Amino acid sequence: xxxxxxxxxxxxxxxxxxxxxxxxxxxxxxxxxxxxxxxxxxxxxxxxxxxxxxxxxxxxxxxxxxxxxxxxxxxxxxxxxxxxxxxxxxxxxxxxxxxxxxxxxxxxxxxxxxxxxxxxxxxxxxxxxxxxxxxxxxxxxxxxxxxxxxxxxxxxxxxxxxxxxxxxxxxxxxxxxxxxxxxxxxxxxxxxxxxxxxxxxxxxxxxxxxxxxxxxxxxxxxxxxxxxxxxxxxxxxxxxxxxxxxxxxxxxxxxxxxxxxxxxxxxxxxxxxxxxxxxxxxxxxxxxxxxxxxxxxxxxxxxxxxxxxxxxxxxxxxxxxxxxxxxxxxxxxxxxxxxxxxxxxxxxxxxxxxxxxxxxxxxxxxxxxxxxxxxxxxxxxxxxxxxxxxxxxxxxxxxxxxxxxxxxxxxxxxxxxxxxxxxxxxxxxxxxxxxxxxxxxxxxxxxxxx
Amino acid sequence: xxxxxxxxxxxxxxxxxxxxxxxxxxxxxxxxxxxxxxxxxxxxxxxxxxxxxxxxxxxxxxxxxxxxxxxxxxxxxxxxxxxxxxxxxxxxxxxxxxxxxxxxxxxxxxxxxxxxxxxxxxxxxxxxxxxxxxxxxxxxxxxxxxxxxxxxxxxxxxxxxxxxxxxxxxxxxxxxxxxxxxxxxxxxxxxxxxxxxxxxxxxxxxxxxxxxxxxxxxxxxxxxxxxxxxxxxxxxxxxxxxxxxxxxxxxxxxxxxxxxxxxxxxxxxxxxxxxxxxxxxxxxxxxxxxxxxxxxxxxxxxxxxxxxxxxxxxxxxxxxxxxxxxxxxxxxxxxxxxxxxxxxxxxxxxxxxxxxxxxxxxxxxxxxxxxxxxxxxxxxxxxxxxxxxxxxxxxxxxxxxxxxxxxxxxxxxxxxxxxxxxxxxxxxxxxxxxxxxxxxxxxxxxxxxx
Numbered sequence: 001x002x003x004x005x006x007x008x009x010x011x012x013x014x015x016x017x018x019x020x021x022x023x024x025x026x027x028x029x030x031x032x033x034x035x036x037x038x039x040x041x042x043x044x045x046x047x048x049x050x051x052x053x054x055x056x057x058x059x060x061x062x063x064x065x066x067x068x069x070x071x072x073x074x075x076x077x078x079x080x081x082x083x084x085x086x087x088x089x090x091x092x093x094x095x096x097x098x099x100x101x102x103x104x105x106x107x108x109x110x111x112x113x114x115x116x117x118x119x120x121x122x123x124x125x126x127x128x129x130x131x132x133x134x135x136x137x138x139x140x141x142x143x144x145x146x147x148x149x150x151x152x153x154x155x156x157x158x159x160x161x162x163x164x165x166x167x168x169x170x171x172x173x174x175x176x177x178x179x180x181x182x183x184x185x186x187x188x189x190x191x192x193x194x195x196x197x198x199x200x201x202x203x204x205x206x207x208x209x210x211x212x213x214x215x216x217x218x219x220x221x222x223x224x225x226x227x228x229x230x231x232x233x234x235x236x237x238x239x240x241x242x243x244x245x246x247x248x249x250x251x252x253x254x255x256x257x258x259x260x261x262x263x264x265x266x267x268x269x270x271x272x273x274x275x276x277x278x279x280x281x282x283x284x285x286x287x288x289x290x291x292x293x294x295x296x297x298x299x300x301x302x303x304x305x306x307x308x309x310x311x312x313x314x315x316x317x318x319x320x321x322x323x324x325x326x327x328x329x330x331x332x333x334x335x336x337x338x339x340x341x342x343x344x345x346x347x348x349x350x351x352x353x354x355x356x357x358x359x360x361x362x363x364x365x366x367x368x369x370x371x372x373x374x375x376x377x378x379x380x381x382x383x384x385x386x387x388x389x390x391x392x393x394x395x396x397x398x399x400x401x402x403x404x405x406x407x408x409x410x411x412x413x414x415x416x417x418x419x420x421x422x423x424x425x426x427x428x429x430x431x432x433x434x435x436x437x438x439x440x441x442x443x444x445x446x447x448x449x450x
Numbered sequence: 451x452x453x454x455x456x457x458x459x460x461x462x463x464x465x466x467x468x469x470x471x472x473x474x475x476x477x478x479x480x481x482x483x484x485x486x487x488x489x490x491x492x493x494x495x496x497x498x499x500x501x502x503x504x505x506x507x508x509x510x511x512x513x514x515x516x517x518x519x520x521x522x523x524x525x526x527x528x529x530x531x532x533x534x535x536x537x538x539x540x541x542x543x544x545x546x547x548x549x550x551x552x553x554x555x556x557x558x559x560x561x562x563x564x565x566x567x568x569x570x571x572x573x574x575x576x577x578x579x580x581x582x583x584x585x586x587x588x589x590x591x592x593x594x595x596x597x598x599x600x601x602x603x604x605x606x607x608x609x610x611x612x613x614x615x616x617x618x619x620x621x622x623x624x625x626x627x628x629x630x631x632x633x634x635x636x637x638x639x640x641x642x643x644x645x646x647x648x649x650x651x652x653x654x655x656x657x658x659x660x661x662x663x664x665x666x667x668x669x670x671x672x673x674x675x676x677x678x679x680x681x682x683x684x685x686x687x688x689x690x691x692x693x694x695x696x697x698x699x700x701x702x703x704x705x706x707x708x709x710x711x712x713x714x715x716x717x718x719x720x721x722x723x724x725x726x727x728x729x730x731x732x733x734x735x736x737x738x739x740x741x742x743x744x745x746x747x748x749x750x751x752x753x754x755x756x757x758x759x760x761x762x763x764x765x766x767x768x769x770x771x772x773x774x775x776x777x778x779x780x781x782x783x784x785x786x787x788x789x790x791x792x793x794x795x796x797x798x799x800x801x802x803x804x805x806x807x808x809x810x811x812x813x814x815x816x817x818x819x820x821x822x823x824x825x826x827x828x829x830x831x832x833x834x835x836x837x838x839x840x841x842x843x844x845x846x847x848x849x850x851x852x853x854x855x856x857x858x859x860x861x862x863x864x865x866x867x868x869x870x871x872x873x874x875x876x877x878x879x880x881x882x883x884x885x886x887x888x889x890x891x892x893x894x895x896x897x898x899x900x
Contacts, residue, residue: 046598046889063513065886072646073887082648085602104606137890148496152535156554196522198532417885423873435867436515437523439496440587 013038013080014358016351017098017108019088019283021048021071023340024319025114027347033078035355040106042098044087046070049137050412052340053421055177057140058273059184060148060192060434064137066420067412088115088283091290093312110314110354113287113301114347117320117338120279120298127248131272134177143273145439147185150271151193154200161268165251167205168269172245172253173276174211175218176375179228181273182209183378186235191379191432208238208267210255212276215241217375217383219337224383227396231381248272278338280321291315296323305333305365307350313357318346326368336368345369376404379429463488463530464808466801467548467558469538469733471498471521473790474769475564477797483528485805490556492548494537496520499587500862502790503871505627507590508723509634510598510642510884514587516870517862538565538733541740543762560764560804563737563751564797567770567788570729570748577698581620581722584627593723595889597635600721601643604650611718615701617655618719622695622703623726624661625668626825629678631723632659633828636685641829641882658688658717660705662726665691667825667833669787674833677846681831698722728788730771741765746773755783755815757800763807768796776818786818795819826854829879 014037018025021043032039047068056062072083086100091113097105119133132142147169154166169189171182186207193202209216209232215225216232216239229239240255247254252268280299288295291309295301300323301309307324309315318324324346325333336342345368353363372386372393382400386393395403405425412418428434464487468475471493482489497518506512522533536550541563547555569583582592597619604616619639621632636657643652659666659682665675666682666689679689690705697704702718730749738745741759745751750773751759757774759765768774774796775783786792795818803813822836822843832850836843845853855875862868878884 046602046887063515063886064888064890065513068888070646070887073883076646083646084606085599086606102606137888141890149535152496156534156536156552196520196526196533420870420873420885423870433523435870436513437496437520438514438518438587440514440591 014109015040015107016110016112016354017042017106018112018114019043019091019098020114020116020281020319021083022051022114022116022319022343024116024343024347024350025112026071026074027344028112028114028318028351029075029078029081029347031348031351032080032355035080035351035358037080037110037354037358039078039081040084040108041071041075041081042084042086042088042100042106043071044085045136046072046085047137048074050417051135052408053412054134054137054140055180055184057137057436058134058143058147059181059188060144060437061184061428062421062424063436064140066417066424068137069417089286091283091287091315093290093315096314108314110357111316112347112350112354113283113315113317113321114319114343115281115283115321116343117278117280118282119274120277121274122277124248127274130248130250131172131253131274133274134181141440143181144436145441146271146273147188148437148439151197151200151202151205153270155197163200165268166270167200167202168267168271169205169207170210170253170267170269170272171208172210172272172274174209174213174216174239174241175275176373178209178211178273178275179216179232179375179377181275182207182237182239183232183235183376183381186232186237187378187432188434190236192434194432206238207236208240208269210243210245210253211239211241212244213241220373220375220383220385221394224385224394224396228375228377228383231377231383231396235378235381245276278320284321287315287317298323306353306363307346307366308353308363313363316350316353318350319343322346324366324368327365328367334368336366337370339373341371342368374400374404374407376401379432464559465490465557466560466562466804467492467556468562468564469493469541469548470564470566470731470769471533472501472564472566472769472793474566474793474797474800475562476521476524477794478562478564478768478801479525479528479531479797481798481801482530482805485530485801487530487560487804487808489528489531490534490558491521491525491531492534492536492538492550492556493521494535495586496522496535497587498524500867501585502858503862504584504587504590505630505634507587507886508584508593508597509631509638510594510887511634511878512871512874513886514590516867516874518587519867539736541733541737541765543740543765546764558764560807561766562797562800562804563733563765563767563771564769564793565731565733565771566793567728567730568732569724570727571724572727574698577724580698580700581622581703581724583724584631591890593631594886595891596721596723597638598887598889601647601650601652601655603720605647613650615718616720617650617652618702618717618721619655619657620660620703620717620719620722621658622660622722622724624659624663624666624689624691625725626823628659628661628723628725629666629682629825629827631725632657632687632689633682633685633826633831636682636687637828637882638884640686642884644882656688657686658690658719660693660695660703661689661691662694663691670823670825670833670835671844674835674844674846678825678827678833681827681833681846685828685831695726728770734771737765737767748773756803756813757796757816758803758813763813766800766803768800769793772796774816774818777815778817784818786816787820789823791821792818824850824854824857826851829882 050067090099157163189205256264324336374384376382382404384400500517540549607613639655706714774786824834826832832854834850
């Protein structure tokens with residue numbers, strides 16, 4: 001244990017370095033479990049985050065530890081893995097080293113870059129402080145803080161106009177995260193906080209979902225989008241599709257409806273959540289400069305069919321940072337979507353190709369297996385679109401919600417977390433309560449003083 | 451619900467304002483449940499914190515929501531209570547108003563000040579950033595962050611001297627919190643992290659407990675102190691009693707042993723926790739100035755036998771902010787200790803005396819019922835000192851630990867939290883794992899770069 005090969009100058013076995021321990025990086029590390037390589041996993045956090053449930057932390061339904069597993073605990077039994085906490089600042093393909101913010105240089109023989117994505121404000125980074133996005137636990141705590149403190153501020157506010165501002169919640173972006181956030185925010189207003197305030201009625205809060213496209217959940221079939229929108233409206237969410245956000249400030253946002261002659265209008269709100277744009281990790285730019293390969297418009301790195309970089313077979317890119325294609329023997333190549341099953345499959349495929357290279361075998365093109373997609377809207381509401389052996393299955397409402405629930409619990413890492421999340425949801429379901437309503441760092445906000 | 455009396459200018463019923471929703475404030479509010487008064491509870495956080503288990507959050511054994519209940523949820527069914535989030539900045543006994551940081555002024559007819567305590571560095575506030583104390587959830591997150599990131603830094607550190615610094619953990623203060631912290635830190639080193647690191651052996655970490663007095667747990671009988679010290683040593687904690695801390699900086703502390711001629715010596719450590727001093731809330735000073743009543747040396751307000759302030763029968767002080775005496779009909783008055791059962795009893799007594807005053811009856815002196823005390827040291831280890839109907843009972847070890855466990859779970863607020871904490875502890879007990887090992891805000895620390 002103390003004579004780890006990484007400490008020696010002549011490594012006995014090929015060194016595989018994995019940047020990032022999201023779905024892609026973690027699967028790559030696990031796929032190398034029995035391989036004759038030394039694996040190092042480096043991440044800037046100490047936990048693997050189950051991102052599909054992050055909105056539950058943001059909306060006070062789950063505690064952070066329920067969806068975040070310590071990376072080194074997850075990988076503890078894999079003797080060929082060393083886990084390091086650190087922020088990667090540079091990749092040097094010529095020297096085959098990766099530099100950390102702490103100054104350390106990590107050598108590699110094979111590199112897997114699984115640095116993921118962050119939110120994108122489409123060039124309007126100044127909007128970030130008015131409308132936080134949801135990618136990390138810190139993001140989730142910040143959004144939780146803003147939602148709960150808005151009600152607190154409203155209870156103290158005597159001016160009706162300002163009170164209405166505090167009680168208007170806006171989600172920008174109608175993808176899965178936006179739909180989940182808006183639905184849950186409506187539930188908080190209508191159910192969770194019922195009877196807890198004396199001067200305001202939480203149920204009078206407005207929740208708006210602003211989507212630039214013509215429908216919510218655009219990657220899903222049109223009829224499921226329609227179902228989702230109906231379910232959102234039943235929960236009390238005002239859905240505004242075809243509406244572009246053209247300005248955000250600390251008391252509201254400016255919305256441009258449609259492509260027609262309608263004038264932009266203002267929505268006053270003190271709690272705005274950004275669920276609209278995703279961009280690849282900034283590490284992509286660094287990698288593009290170092291390799292001379294240009295990123296695509298979303299900042300992703302184009303990869304070869306085997307997920308390596310052109311001219312750099314020792315570097316693989318997987319997950320949201322990769323602009324990858326799925327290669328089917330009898331069909332044209334199709335782009336791989338930025339979803340967690342794809343990241344996991346890419347992680348496993350990259351690991352397999354590294355082992356093929358080590359054995360002197362040809363690598364194989366990546367093929368994405370699409371099992372379908374699903375999104376939840378709120379209590380008892382979800383939409384599911386599955387590709388099964390028997391063909392396509394679409395359903396919505398309560399059965400879809402049950403399916404969503406068990407699918408998410410099933411994929412959670414760790415026996416313990418599964419039990420905890422199931423218990424949390426069971427109690428939340430019966431009580432309509434959300435137990436993780438703790439807000440810290442209250443002093444750091446304008447809300448507490450507003 | 452929307453025509454709350456506080457919104458009218460001529461209140462129909464006496465207004466009771468409670469500052470703080472710790473044990474004292476919350477019990478006072480609950481004791482006024484069926485009383486013909488309008489109660490307002492103001493606190494600077496949105497949660498009641500079960501402080502006896504805060505060290506478990508700091509040592510990654512529990513998530514924050516498991517020990518923090520939203521105040522307005524706890525009090526939701528009590529129709530005569532309004533809950534407000536706000537920081538009290540001034541008390542004006544002449545005008546009978548309390549001012550909040552937001553500028554709001556809250557009028558009262560009766561005031562209960564239950565603002566609690568904070569840590570005291572005995573005039574050395576510059577030590578705070580090197581050795582955080584443990585009073586709030588933010589404190590707990592900071593300590594959790596320092597403990598876990600110290601191991602991460604050690605794993606990356608190649609210099610043996612600096613590595614040893616990262617693997618030396620020091621707790622200053624041998625009261626219940628210090629003993630619990632040190633015992634749990636030793637368990638983390640010996641058990642929780644076993645097998646998870648490749649370059650360091652977590653079990654080689656040192657945990658030191660520094661106590662200025664001659665024994666740990668000084669408020670307990672001497673034989674139980676002895677037991678506690680033995681149990682700590684069995685867990686691997688180095689206990690240094692009779693040792694005063696005379697300096698703290700970012701890489702260690704200076705310790706002065708005994709009263710003898712021994713020279714002060716240095717302990718190099720990158721993770722120091724302050725559990726030594728408690729001082730009353732700064733609100734005490736403000737109250738002292740406003741009323742002309744001097745605080746005691748610990749910053750506490752001396753109170754009359756009925757817990758009101760001399761010359762201000764409409765102001766009661768309870769909990770850690772009160773320098774109160776216990777009045778027994780046949781025994782001399784004794785000081786009330788700063789423990790949670792005392793705060794709860796004072797809260798109830800102050801509420802009862804407010805109602806007596808309203809009815810024109812004489813108030814009653816406060817009498818503290820001491821049921822004993824208990825402290826846990828680690829897995830299977832605790833000491834218990836009980837006063838029962840049948841006399842005094844002292845015990846330690848496994849039975850004491852079981853007793854401690856069930857007593858704490860019993861007193862936790864809310865059915866749900868009890869189940870959650872029991873489940874967390876059951877899984878932690880069998881797996882020796884600590885599931886709340888999530889660290890956020892990593893960028894904000896020198897540790898991640900160190």
